[in-house]
Amino acid sequence: GQQVMQIPQYQHVQEGEDFTTYCNSSTTLSNIQWYKQRPGGHPVFLIQLVKSGEVKKQKRLTFQFGEAKKNSSLHITATQTTDVGTYFCAGIHNNNDMRFGAGTRLTVKP
Amino acid sequence: NAGVTQTPKFQVLKTGQSMTLQCAQDMNHEYMSWYRQDPGMGLRLIHYSVGAGITDQGEVPNGYNVSRSTTEDFPLRLLSAAPSQTSVYFCASSYNGHTEAFFGQGTRLTVV
Numbered sequence: 001g002q003q004v005m006q007i008p009q010y011q012h013v014q015e016g017e018d019f020t021t022y023c024n025s026s027t028t029l030s031n032i033q034w035y036k037q038r039p040g041g042h043p044v045f046l047i048q049l050v051k052s053g054e055v056k057k058q059k060r061l062t063f064q065f066g067e068a069k070k071n072s073s074l075h076i077t078a079t080q081t082t083d084v085g086t087y088f089c090a091g092i093h094n095n096n097d098m099r100f101g102a103g104t105r106l107t108v109k110p
Numbered sequence: 111n112a113g114v115t116q117t118p119k120f121q122v123l124k125t126g127q128s129m130t131l132q133c134a135q136d137m138n139h140e141y142m143s144w145y146r147q148d149p150g151m152g153l154r155l156i157h158y159s160v161g162a163g164i165t166d167q168g169e170v171p172n173g174y175n176v177s178r179s180t181t182e183d184f185p186l187r188l189l190s191a192a193p194s195q196t197s198v199y200f201c202a203s204s205y206n207g208h209t210e211a212f213f214g215q216g217t218r219l220t221v222v
């Protein structure tokens with residue numbers, strides 16, 4: 001099946017440390033999206049990557065899409081307490097279904 | 111602009127009861143979908159629709175029915191609730207399934 005694996009499941013960091021979460025798909029993706037879900041909230045769109053090898057930045061967040069369009073990563077530089085939440089990748093396949101990774105729950109100690 | 115509206119926010123059902131989770135969007139999106147979220151398992155796709163009159167199964171469709179009679183509405187029906195269906199349910203919509211998805215606030219369902 002079309003699976004999207006995401007690691008790690010949990011990450012606890014000291015404020016100011018960096019954080020990275022990784023996603024891997026068993027099949028080539030049309031594109032990949034990243035979402036953030038605050039505790040008790042709903043997923044909120046962060047970004048979409050479409051092109052092979054694409055890199056996009058949003059302030060302290062850097063998103064990468066692998067050359068084979070099967071893997072992606074989200075890196076946060078110098079985490080802040082406002083970064084707390086669960087980060088999900090979502091792989092979109094050509095048949096229009098969006099499969100989410102299990103998410104990485106980030107906690108930040110002040 | 112309300113975006114994606116889900117009702118109810120909370121629901122407790124007895125095993126065997128049926129109910130419908132409502133989802134409506136006012137963005138004229140063609141693509142709508144239902145997910146369930148369980149601890150440690152992320153969001154799993156239940157059913158999706160690429161337009162009015164068209165629905166398809168996702169990853170975990172058993173025990174759920176959907177219909178899409180209008181562009182705006184995409185209700186999810188539980189025919190005979192089971193404790194395994196205790197979860198948080200999210201409805202989402204997007205322009206075409208390949209673009210940014212907008213999520214509703216979620217429905218927390220408990221089946222006892």
